[in-house]
Amino acid sequence: MTNVKRLLIVIVAIFFVFAIKVRYGGQISILLNEPVDFNYSTTNYSDTIFYSLIHENFFYMKKDGAVFSNIFSKFSYDKNKNQVFLEIKKNSSFSNGSPITGKNIHYSLKVFFNRENSVAKKISRSVNKIETKNNRVFITFNYELDNIFQLLSSPELAILSMNENAFSGMLIPDEWERKKYLKLIPNIYYPGGHTYLDRVNVTFDNKSSPDIFLADPGSGFASHIEFKAGIYQNIFLTFPIGDTGKNTRIALYSFLKVFFGKYEFEDINSLTSDKESPVSIKVTQFSMRKIRSILRNSQFKLYINSSLKKYEEELNNFIKRNYLRISLVFIKNTQLREFTESGTLIKFYLTEKLFSSKTPHVDKIKKIIFELTFSRFSEKYLQIVNELDELKYLKNTELLMDRISTVIDILINKEFILPLKQKQFSIYCKDKFQNFYLDYYGRPVFRKIRMK
Secondary structure (H helix, E strand, O other): OOHHHHHHHHHHHHHHHHHOOOOOOOEEEEEOOOOOOOOOOOOOHHHHHHHHHHOOEOOEEOOOOOEEOOOEEEEEEEOOOOEEEEEEOOOOEOOOOOEOOHHHHHHHHHHHHOOOOHHHHHHHHHEEEEEEEOOEEEEEEOOOOOOHHHHOOOOOOEOOOOOOOOOOOOEEEEEEEOOOEEEEEEOOOOOOOOOOOOEEEEEOOOOOOOOEEEEOOOOOOOOEEEEEEEEEEEEEEEOOOOOOOHHHHHHHHHHHHHHHOOOOOEEOOOOOOOOOOOOOOOOOOOOHHHHHHHHOOOEEEEEEEHHHHHHHHHHHHHHHHOOOEEEEEEEOHHHHHHHHHOOOOOOOEEEEEEEEOOOOHHHHHHHHHHHHOOOOOOHHHHHHHHHHHHHHHHOOHHHHHHHHHHHHHHHHHOOOEEEEEEEEEEEEEEOOEEOOEEOOOOOEEOOOOEEO
8 A cells, every 4th residue: 555545544534533523612501490499390391491401310201202311221121020120320420429329219219209290199109119229229010000111201200319419410500699690510420421511501581692592482583493392381279278268269360360461471261271172261250359359358378389489579569569468488399298298278379380282181181180189189080080091092082072071170160270371382592503402391402412
């Protein structure tokens, strides 16, 4: 081989090496609502995105239903034993360098099972025992569960450390200036590999010009690509114990309807989405004059999910302007069970729920029942819910819709829960970034995103 040919081969080799070299570095800014703290929560869409950056999920589901994990090197399900086997990747660590062990997986599952979450309840009811051996976990069930790994891909199920300052996600908090921004930097111990970005800046005000933000579908922003999340977020007023007068319930509902009317929400006449619901809900609304006359002599606490805390100041001012005596108490979703089990009488609870357009309507109704009726739903009606599962597989649309209509009618007429407003989302990302996409649950995946 001549020296010229050798030189050409070397030049071509060098060309290909540099041609495929991935560019690291750069930063990205994303506009979100400010979180309350770093404890895992997925009540609204903004929180779901934020916490996915600092906490790693057990599994992720692609749009075609396939499941993968950045934590487990091996995972399988033995139908004969009704047992799930999980093996943690070697040398997996939290952000403080402490190892991720089977005990952390067990702890994370226990936290998940204690959440007011329909998937968590479905799995926890079937669990017989959980055994751990170093980096291996064995979960034995009392009966077979369909699509167990898809259930374990729930966004609410994350790897948690018993140390609140240790994180399992690809990024970790670096600097937080309240009401302005929160800077995140790469987690050097992240089991899923090093991120391409040097920093992610989470901003909380509209004064900046973020690279990624949430907005109404079809808004159209220059130099931004729209990704349709297929997510809608509903605000509900619920009555956990039911020991209140009907006029008081409707007056408070009407009052909150007026308050949220000045924000960018859509009216909703169903429990999920008006487009998919077989029933249009008609709830009587009182005039402001009648609202004042009913509520003026009442003095009560309105418990509110902390995801709605950004409305605290305006809502308090609205209450004062109308001379009402309503105290606001903000609690995290994870605290709800503690409050009810301690004997606290929560008569009024304002909260949000997140839904994916891909989820079957019957599953959304079940989610609402199990997470928002607080055991008020009697066994008779729970039997109807169980029938929905069977009807779902029969593909009898007419019968299914009839049963769903029955359940919705009960929830509304008995005033277990009243829907207030709805917000739908698209994500807009500047076109200078590539490899940005959404997972099955409509969450942006940041691990492979990089500048062009």
